[in-house]
């Protein structure tokens with residue numbers, strides 16, 4: 001528990017627009033946050049556009065863990081100072097559903113991909129533009145917009161001309177949840193995601209809209225939100241790195257609470273209730 005004096009000091013240090021600027025040390029550049037967010041391997045793009053996953057050294061992993069814990073301490077202070085009485089931290093059982101309609105939530109956390117298991121969930125919708133929402137209150141620690149790139153069926157595969165949070169994520173944001181100590185990555189959103197690094201958001205607040213940027217620009221990808229959730233754990237023998245955790249049970253709980261299926265009179269079919 002922070003003392004009132006510390007809280008006031010923190011509030012002064014992180015005053016909103018017009019006040020002192022947020023120090024860079026609290027929010028490193030998006031590229032560094034993405035490197036900290038990945039666990040044992042790091043995505044690199046040494047040859048043209050083909051992605052390579054390069055294992056991090058033990059030294060790199062150890063220093064990343066120390067850096068993360070220090071940043072988390074400052075993000076918690078930042079959250080406490082900005083959230084005030086209006087934004088409460090969110091226990092997992094009260095997590096909100098990550099999109100503004102029922103959609104189709106897949107439990108595809110363990111599905112194999114070319115480079116390993118998916119380790120995230122996808123929520124599909126009919127049409128893009130559906131609001132993406134923060135499951136829990138937190139601090140936006142990285143946000144990238146203006147993704148320019150695409151997919152070519154032959155030849156280069158995914159190409160990238162800049163913008164966004166990363167080539168694969170496209171227009172994306174990472175939210176740190178001070179309650180669980182976990183992180184949400186929202187990927188493939190439309191341009192104009194609407195949140196910036198340093199934003200403090202409540203559970204259920206919009207952080208963007210479903211789009212098809214990054215890896216989801218490929219033909220046939222379908223309109224979906226790719227959402228990854230990570231918590232500190234042990235991976236490649238190093239305690240404290242961020243490891244993917246399947247958030248399906250919490251999202252399913254939220255879905256049934258917010259968008260329950262109701263029986264229709266006609267054939268006893270169950271359809272999504274209109275909220």
Ligand SMILES: [Zn+2]
Nearest residue numbers: 120121122226
């Ligand atoms: Zn996905």
